Amino acid sequence: MTNIKCLVCGKYVNENNYNFNNEAFIDKNKKNSIIYCPFCGASSIYFSESREVYNVNPKEFDESTLKIVDHAVKLEVFNGDFYLEAAKMCKSDKVEAMFKSLSNIEYEHAKIHMRLGGFNNKPVLRNMDYSNYDTDEKLLKAASMREEHAVKYYNKYSKEINNEVLSKVFKILRDVEKIHIQLTLDEI
Ligand SMILES: [Zn+2]
Numbered sequence: 001m002t003n004i005k006c007l008v009c010g011k012y013v014n015e016n017n018y019n020f021n022n023e024a025f026i027d028k029n030k031k032n033s034i035i036y037c038p039f040c041g042a043s044s045i046y047f048s049e050s051r052e053v054y055n056v057n058p059k060e061f062d063e064s065t066l067k068i069v070d071h072a073v074k075l076e077v078f079n080g081d082f083y084l085e086a087a088k089m090c091k092s093d094k095v096e097a098m099f100k101s102l103s104n105i106e107y108e109h110a111k112i113h114m115r116l117g118g119f120n121n122k123p124v125l126r127n128m129d130y131s132n133y134d135t136d137e138k139l140l141k142a143a144s145m146r147e148e149h150a151v152k153y154y155n156k157y158s159k160e161i162n163n164e165v166l167s168k169v170f171k172i173l174r175d176v177e178k179i180h181i182q183l184t185l186d187e188i
Contacts, residue, residue: 002049008172009040009112010053023094024101026183040108041176056165058118068157069117069166075153076110077123079146085130086139095136095187102143102180109173116166136187143184150177 003014018029020038029035035044058066083103087096110122133139154174158167 004034004044004047004049005051005053006037006040006042007046007048007051007054008042008169009037009108010115011037011039011108013037013039013047021101021104023097024105024180024183026179026186039105040112040173041105041179042172043175046172054116054165054169056116056163058116061117061163065161065163065166066117068161069113070119072153072157072170073110073113073117073119074123074125075150076106076113078125079150080104080106080110081125082128082130082146083143085128086133086143089130089133090136090139092136092187095140098183098187099139099143102183105176105180109176112169112173116169140184140188144181144188147177147180147184150174151181 003012005012013034015031017038018031018034021041022028022038024041025036027035029038034047036042037044037047058069061069080103083099083106087099087103090096090099114120114122130139130142133142151174154170154177158170158174161167161170
């Protein structure tokens with residue numbers, strides 16, 4: 001099998017990793033049918049063997065665009081942190097595996113934004129108190145609301161930023177988060 005590159009996160013997808021984070025998808029990758037990137041969740045229509053990974057020159061960004069990308073990094077780290085904690089708190093093994101995979105994917109999204117924005121350090125956010133989410137159902141509801149927020153964020157700013165590549169990446173990630181909404185709601 002070939003080693004195909006995801007143009008969104010830059011990772012290579014192959015027979016050793018096609019099933020990574022499988023629990024974070026509704027339609028699963030199969031060895032002979034890889035339909036999304038197991039790292040960032042982008043559709044396989046954004047795979048290429050020869051094209052360059054989507055890139056921008058962050059020096060060309062104005063201050064407001066930089067702020068939007070910086071906030072996108074924080075949004076994804078915020079959600080990645082939540083899923084990591086939620087995986088420890090939840091009771092169902094199936095939901096735990098899903099939360100772990102979702103956490104990996106959200107952190108990958110943060111890395112994509114860091115690369116595009118030219119940011120070197122992953123932000124450390126303050127510790128949140130999740131103790132109110134004392135059932136799997138509450139955790140899943142909170143998850144779906146975070147995903148809704150992410151979809152709204154990407155929708156709004158993909159239209160406002162005047163950089164074609166960045167806008168495209170925002171729309172691709174919005175579509176990944178849309179799947180996460182359905183995935184988390186399906187478990188309730
Ligand atoms: Zn990817």
